[in-house]
Amino acid sequence: MNIMPYEAEMIIQIENPIRRKDNQFLHMQQLIEEKRNMLLEKQRKLRKAAKQNEFLQVVKSDYEKYYNYIAEQKREQIQAFEILNKYIDDLNSTNKLSKYNIEDAKVEQKKIIGEISSIKKGLDEIMSNKNTI
Numbered sequence: 001m002n003i004m005p006y007e008a009e010m011i012i013q014i015e016n017p018i019r020r021k022d023n024q025f026l027h028m029q030q031l032i033e034e035k036r037n038m039l040l041e042k043q044r045k046l047r048k049a050a051k052q053n054e055f056l057q058v059v060k061s062d063y064e065k066y067y068n069y070i071a072e073q074k075r076e077q078i079q080a081f082e083i084l085n086k087y088i089d090d091l092n093s094t095n096k097l098s099k100y101n102i103e104d105a106k107v108e109q110k111k112i113i114g115e116i117s118s119i120k121k122g123l124d125e126i127m128s129n130k131n132t133i
Contacts, residue, residue: 067126074123081116085109 088109091097097105 071123071126074119074126077119078116078123081112081119085112085116088112 088105092102092105
């Protein structure tokens with residue numbers, strides 16, 4: 001079978017658009033495959049981040065429980081010191097203490113007031129830290 005030069009040129013012209021379309025199709029398939037892989041990788045990362053987020057929510061919840069427990073302990077301490085302070089006030093007001101006992105009571109009362117102030121400051125810090133979690 002002898003192909004004439006003009007026939008060969010026609011075959012080449014026909015093959016070029018087909019080859020071009022095939023190349024475009026292959027390129028599109030490659031792009032689709034790359035996008036698919038990228039989406040699968042993003043989905044994997046998203047699942048991992050979601051699991052980490054769940055873990056962080058559990059940790060946050062535990063910390064909130066811990067802060068609430070500590071805050072409640074501080075409130076109870078403040079209450080106990082306030083009761084002691086009131087008791088010392090009552091003793092001083094009844095005049096049943098000697099001069100030296102009154103002086104000791106006033107010193108102890110200053111210590112109690114200082115301790116109440118310190119505990120309240122700690123409680124304020126706990127509450128401000130809790131709000132930042």
